[in-house]
Amino acid sequence: MQIALDIVSYGVVFAFGITIGSFLNVLIYRIPHKLDFVRGRSFCPNCEHRLGPADLVPIFSYLALGRKCRYCKKPISPRYMIVELIGGLLAVGAWATFLANPPLLIANPWLVGNTAPPLAAVLFFLVLCILLTISFIDADTMEIPDGLVIALLVCGVLAIVVGPEVTLLSRGIGLFAVSVPLLVLTLVIPNAFGGGDIKLMAAAGLLLGWQGVLVAFFIGIVLGGVYGVFLLATRKKDGKGLFAFGPALCVGIAGALFFGKLIADWYLGFF
Numbered sequence: 001m002q003i004a005l006d007i008v009s010y011g012v013v014f015a016f017g018i019t020i021g022s023f024l025n026v027l028i029y030r031i032p033h034k035l036d037f038v039r040g041r042s043f044c045p046n047c048e049h050r051l052g053p054a055d056l057v058p059i060f061s062y063l064a065l066g067r068k069c070r071y072c073k074k075p076i077s078p079r080y081m082i083v084e085l086i087g088g089l090l091a092v093g094a095w096a097t098f099l100a101n102p103p104l105l106i107a108n109p110w111l112v113g114n115t116a117p118p119l120a121a122v123l124f125f126l127v128l129c130i131l132l133t134i135s136f137i138d139a140d141t142m143e144i145p146d147g148l149v150i151a152l153l154v155c156g157v158l159a160i161v162v163g164p165e166v167t168l169l170s171r172g173i174g175l176f177a178v179s180v181p182l183l184v185l186t187l188v189i190p191n192a193f194g195g196g197d198i199k200l201m202a203a204a205g206l207l208l209g210w211q212g213v214l215v216a217f218f219i220g221i222v223l224g225g226v227y228g229v230f231l232l233a234t235r236k237k238d239g240k241g242l243f244a245f246g247p248a249l250c251v252g253i254a255g256a257l258f259f260g261k262l263i264a265d266w267y268l269g270f271f
């Protein structure tokens with residue numbers, strides 16, 4: 001009986017996450033185009049035909065319509081479905097971390113001593129959604145919108161209340177722990193990092209504390225490095241080719257959110 005209940009609750013949470021992912025697709029498209037993302041109907045980016053409710057069911061519409069626009073028949077990129085699926089997985093991750101029975105308390109720096117798991121789960125998922133949106137916008141445009149960094153900063157302020165496990169001092173140091181070295185590096189080597197990356201890591205520092213943001217940056221550098229080598233190997237870019245570092249940093253921040261405490265404990269165990 002408990003297992004059946006678990007399956008149902010995970011299913012509902014996954015469906016919820018997919019729906020949010022569908023909205024994130026709208027943000028990812030509209031923020032860089034400076035379009036209103038609250039009002040305004042969704043339309044096909046190719047033929048600009050308005051989409052009806054039957055075209056907007058996450059994942060199912062895409063598969064049912066044969067991965068093409070119903071009106072102009074132009075193939076639709078699978079990325080929309082991928083964003084929806086990631087949204088579903090992130091919601092499941094937030095649920096498992098805070099609300100499942102038993103929750104995966106050990107992995108999370110916000111959790112110990114936390115008295116409001118539902119609040120923490122919502123904030124956690126919100127942060128992950130912002131990171132997902134930043135990743136795709138940065139990959140598309142090589143820019144991280146300031147509005148999304150500010151949203152992350154606000155989450156960092158809320159985290160002070162929701163996650164007392166990370167001290168205010170740690171969060172304060174976190175603001176500068178990665179961002180200032182990146183700023184100095186970028187002043188010495190122009191274009192080493194973008195301004196958006198620097199601001200992103202400042203906000204992440206407030207959110208995670210200095211230990212967490214170091215873990216996040218370490219994961220980001222490894223992923224970004226691997227990706228850079230991959231680009232060099234496959235597209236034969238000259239060594240100066242720029243690519244968006246934001247997605248790697250966002251994955252690092254998400255990794256630190258989920259596993260930061262685990263990684264820090266494991267690492268500090270060597271000393």
Ligand SMILES: [Zn+2]
Binds near residue numbers: 044045047074
């Ligand atoms: Zn179309």
